[in-house]
Amino acid sequence: MAAGSIVNLSRRRFLRTGLAAGAGLTLGVYLPAARAMHAEAGPGKAAGDLVPAAPFEPNAFVRIGTDNQVTVIVKHLEMGQGTYTGLPTLVAEELDAAWSQIRPEGAPADAKRYNNLLWGDSQGTGGSTAVANSFEQLRKAGAAAREMLVNAAASRWQVPADAITVRDGVVRHAASQRSASFGELAEAAAQQPVPQEVLLKDPEEFRLIGRDLPRKDSPDKINGSARYTLDVKLPGMLTALVAHPPRFGARVKSFDAARAKAVPGVVSVVQIPTGVAVLGRDFWSAHRGREALAIDWDETQAFTLGSEQITADYRRLAKQPGRVARKDGDAEAAMAQAARTVEASYEFPYLAHAAMEPMNCVIRVTGDGAEIWNGEQFQTADQHAVAAVLGLAPEQVKIHMLYAGGSFGRRANPQSDYVVEAATIAKATGGKAPVKLVWTREDDMRGGYYRPLYYHALRAGLDGDGRPIAWQQRIVGQSIMAGTAFEAVMIKDGVDQTSVEGAANLPYAIPNLTVDLHSPTLGVPVQWWRSVGSTHTAFATEAFLDELATAAGKDPVAYRRMLLKDHPRHRGVLELVAEKAGWGSPLPKGQGRGVAVHESFNSFVAQVAEVTVRENGGFSVDRVVIAVDCGIAVNPDVIRAQMEGGMGFGLSAALTSRLTLKQGRVEQSNFHDYTVLTIDQMPAVEVHIVKSAAPPTGVGEPATPVIAPAVANALHAATGRRVYRLPIELDS
Amino acid sequence: MIQLTINGSSHELDVDPDMPLLWVIRDVVGLTGTKYGCGLALCGACTVHSDGQPVRACVTPVSMAAGKSITTIEGLNSTVARAVQSAWQRLQVVQCGYCQSGQIMSAVALLEENASPDDAAINTAMSGNLCRCATYARIRAAIKEAARASNSGGA
Numbered sequence: 036m037a038a039g040s041i042v043n044l045s046r047r048r049f050l051r052t053g054l055a056a057g058a059g060l061t062l063g064v065y066l067p068a069a070r071a072m073h074a075e076a077g078p079g080k081a082a083g084d085l086v087p088a089a090p091f092e093p094n095a096f097v098r099i100g101t102d103n104q105v106t107v108i109v110k111h112l113e114m115g116q117g118t119y120t121g122l123p124t125l126v127a128e129e130l131d132a133a134w135s136q137i138r139p140e141g142a143p144a145d146a147k148r149y150n151n152l153l154w155g156d157s158q159g160t161g162g163s164t165a166v167a168n169s170f171e172q173l174r175k176a177g178a179a180a181r182e183m184l185v186n187a188a189a190s191r192w193q194v195p196a197d198a199i200t201v202r203d204g205v206v207r208h209a210a211s212q213r214s215a216s217f218g219e220l221a222e223a224a225a226q227q228p229v230p231q232e233v234l235l236k237d238p239e240e241f242r243l244i245g246r247d248l249p250r251k252d253s254p255d256k257i258n259g260s261a262r263y264t265l266d267v268k269l270p271g272m273l274t275a276l277v278a279h280p281p282r283f284g285a286r287v288k289s290f291d292a293a294r295a296k297a298v299p300g301v302v303s304v305v306q307i308p309t310g311v312a313v314l315g316r317d318f319w320s321a322h323r324g325r326e327a328l329a330i331d332w333d334e335t336q337a338f339t340l341g342s343e344q345i346t347a348d349y350r351r352l353a354k355q356p357g358r359v360a361r362k363d364g365d366a367e368a369a370m371a372q373a374a375r376t377v378e379a380s381y382e383f384p385y386l387a388h389a390a391m392e393p394m395n396c397v398i399r400v401t402g403d404g405a406e407i408w409n410g411e412q413f414q415t416a417d418q419h420a421v422a423a424v425l426g427l428a429p430e431q432v433k434i435h436m437l438y439a440g441g442s443f444g445r446r447a448n449p450q451s452d453y454v455v456e457a458a459t460i461a462k463a464t465g466g467k468a469p470v471k472l473v474w475t476r477e478d479d480m481r482g483g484y485y486r487p488l489y490y491h492a493l494r495a496g497l498d499g500d501g502r503p504i505a506w507q508q509r510i511v512g513q514s515i516m517a518g519t520a521f522e523a524v525m526i527k528d529g530v531d532q533t534s535v536e537g538a539a540n541l542p543y544a545i546p547n548l549t550v551d552l553h554s555p556t557l558g559v560p561v562q563w564w565r566s567v568g569s570t571h572t573a574f575a576t577e578a579f580l581d582e583l584a585t586a587a588g589k590d591p592v593a594y595r596r597m598l599l600k601d602h603p604r605h606r607g608v609l610e611l612v613a614e615k616a617g618w619g620s621p622l623p624k625g626q627g628r629g630v631a632v633h634e635s636f637n638s639f640v641a642q643v644a645e646v647t648v649r650e651n652g653g654f655s656v657d658r659v660v661i662a663v664d665c666g667i668a669v670n671p672d673v674i675r676a677q678m679e680g681g682m683g684f685g686l687s688a689a690l691t692s693r694l695t696l697k698q699g700r701v702e703q704s705n706f707h708d709y710t711v712l713t714i715d716q717m718p719a720v721e722v723h724i725v726k727s728a729a730p731p732t733g734v735g736e737p738a739t740p741v742i743a744p745a746v747a748n749a750l751h752a753a754t755g756r757r758v759y760r761l762p763i764e765l766d767s
Numbered sequence: 768m769i770q771l772t773i774n775g776s777s778h779e780l781d782v783d784p785d786m787p788l789l790w791v792i793r794d795v796v797g798l799t800g801t802k803y804g805c806g807l808a809l810c811g812a813c814t815v816h817s818d819g820q821p822v823r824a825c826v827t828p829v830s831m832a833a834g835k836s837i838t839t840i841e842g843l844n845s846t847v848a849r850a851v852q853s854a855w856q857r858l859q860v861v862q863c864g865y866c867q868s869g870q871i872m873s874a875v876a877l878l879e880e881n882a883s884p885d886d887a888a889i890n891t892a893m894s895g896n897l898c899r900c901a902t903y904a905r906i907r908a909a910i911k912e913a914a915r916a917s918n919s920g921g922a
Contacts (some may be wrong), residue, residue: 115863256864259800259840264797317794391865440865476805683901705810715890717903
């Protein structure tokens with residue numbers, strides 16, 4: 036049976052036995068097996084530690100030792116979004132383990148066992164899929180282990196298995212008052228046959244799912260012992276800094292390393308495809324060495340446009356029809372019949388991810404392959420890319436997945452850019468010493484792979500009652516999928532689905548609707564950025580819809596509700612957020628309230644922002660109320676945290692972040708000119724979770740795109756002025 | 768040779784006097800809880816205490832720290848520090864965690880100086896500590912909770 040092909044036996048059982056009380060879902064189990072030895076170390080473990088095989092390893096996700104510790108192997112990167120808590124919860128739930136005995140461990144790179152079930156045969160983290168794709172797989176892993184422990188106890192105590200209960204990590208036979216811990220049963224459980232099908236709990240029976248269990252990574256992140264890539268230290272390791280070209284597409288023409296090599300602590304200087312690498316015994320020597328380099332760049336192939344010119348080009352392009360992403364009815368004809376029309380255009384700058392931990396990667400070339408230490412988000416792609424550089428087979432590239440100090444998409448790079456850079460340095464130095472590649476903040480800011488600059492042109496026609504009867508949206512911006520391995524799947528009929536997501540699936544009842552797209556090719560490297568296409572489509576659609584409500588003389592919430600009658604989950608979050616925010620209640624002069632609702636990654640988020648506009652034109656975002664429907668809430672507190680933080684991440688882009696190019700050079704370099712949200716700008720925030728029995732969906736990204744339109748709409752309520760460009764400048 | 772005390776241990780270091788304290792702490796002494804985020808005192812991830820005062824280790828030449836008593840996240844042990852770390856745990860502040868050593872060091876320094884900071888005092892003390900996960904709401908709440916716990920004698 037292939038992974039992911041699930042035999043649902045519960046229906047047959049229900050038909051056979053009727054509605055048995057407390058019966059959950061019986062599922063056929065196909066789980067990859069554990070391997071005998073574990074040579075991988077996860078966060079918190081010393082690099083290169085050999086993890087001894089535990090006595091009981093029923094599958095690739097669970098390991099139970101005689102010390103009663105339950106290790107859950109987590110296949111998804113912990114970058115703040117809570118995978119090291121949410122995924123172990125799924126195992127612990129069906130295992131009936133005590134939360135205190137659960138310990139997460141990062142999975143090795145092995146797509147056969149640890150692929151993302153929503154990505155086919157590839158291993159990686161992204162698209163807010165970690166819990167969604169693991170929900171059934173990890174519960175089955177826990178249930179299978181539980182059944183083997185129960186059978187071991189039944190056999191030892193000579194009692195029927197169905198007379199045994201398990202709770203909080205204790206296996207018990209009530210009638211004979213016998214009990215045993217998992218650890219005491221581990222060796223015997225390993226002798227039991229692996230079940231071919233398991234009964235999963237009915238959600239009513241959940242004891243851990245739905246609770247605010249404390250994050251597993253909190254203690255180490257509070258006492259400073261959590262290990263990130265920057266913290267890796269291997270015997271003989273050198274630190275490498277790379278001098279990159281001043282413009283994308285430029286190359287090294289020649290360089291003089293004499294002064295760099297004279298810096299104490301500098302060990303070597305090598306040319307690599309992306310620049311010149313300086314290797315030193317520590318960061319400081321490599322840094323000083325890099326400053327001492329003299330490099331002559333060949334900029335004949337370099338990208339030399341500026342943001343202003345790109346925007347002007349996009350504005351011209353938006354006058355021409357693009358590739359059609361969605362066409363309902365005849366928007367052009369309906370527009371001609373409209374009682375009135377409304378037009379607006381929106382501009383979005385390039386954005387850097389600017390995770391707190393700049394990109395970095397450790398590599399060691401060994402006799403039989405290579406080892407990578409990384410905040411690893413894209414195992415399969417990175418394995419293949421490193422293997423290609425070093426002339427290895429992908430499985431010879433071992434990857435230690437460490438905590439990432441943020442990513443927001445950046446560490447899942449389709450070109451494996453910084454990981455490959457580390458490999459090219461290892462190759463150029465003959466693999467003699469382990470190498471830690473460190474990007475400075477400036478390298479990170481200017482290293483490309485940005486959220487693309489986008490331009491949207493919208494036009495709508497309203498009937499005599501103010502209902503939209505026509506909607507035309509034209510989107511212009513670089514494709515993030517073009518030229519990547521995802522192009523075949525993600526670009527359909529010339530339309531990059533990630534360029535139009537959030538617009539092409541506009542939920543509002545508008546009979547004549549067209550969305551089309553231009554994807555110009557430019558030499559600026561671009562990539563997904565937390566919430567991807569929705570970073571711009573949510574703003575354009577929700578700011579514009581608000582403008583239509585005003586034109587129609589309707590309340591923004593009532594107008595949306597009217598147009599969402601066939602979208603109960605959108606309506607659900609909209610109505611919840613309106614109620615909790617006190618929508619419609621009066622505000623003092625100078626204050627305003629705005630709303631936005633948006634679906635991304637199969638989750639539904641609505642936000643109400645309250646702003647205060649000062650007389651000098653400045654403003655503050657004072658309060659944000661968030662409602663989210665993400666299906667079953669596995670850990671409500673982690674969901675609240677992702678809503679708070681995801682909103683705050685979007686608020687940076689709404690208020691202050693902007694990356695600009697001038698003659699091809701990135702104008703910003705560090706946090707003084709690429710500004711991000713600070714604590715004094717963070718609004719009070721409250722989160723309300725819709726109770727749901729639907730399968731869980733993503734929470735890492737969906738809060739991010741909703742805040743900018745909510746704030747813009749609130750500013751309109753306060754001032755009567757609309758926002759057409761991010762970041763928001765009230766006087767623009 | 769430069770002498771400095773880190774978390775109560777004295778170190779005699781033969782390093783470039785211009786080397787930032789951050790890299791001495793991380794690469795020479797080997798304490799990695801203090802993070803690099805910007806190198807220009809713009810993000811606060813490298814915050815440590817120098818004779819009790821919060822400083823940005825990334826722009827502090829080690830020569831300036833000579834003779835000083837440096838405390839890093841690994842060396843926190845005051846009553847206030849325990850109250851802060853325990854509030855961070857109770858309120859589940861962390862996400863990616865990378866900035867949190869610096870956040871905690873700034874928060875402890877604030878509370879050592881001002882036992883009951885209001886929002887304005889928190890903003891002043893903490894606005895130089897960036898968090899891209901935007902855990903700010905919980906940081907603010909945790910500082911207030913730590914203040915309450917410290918002032919009521921418990922931690």
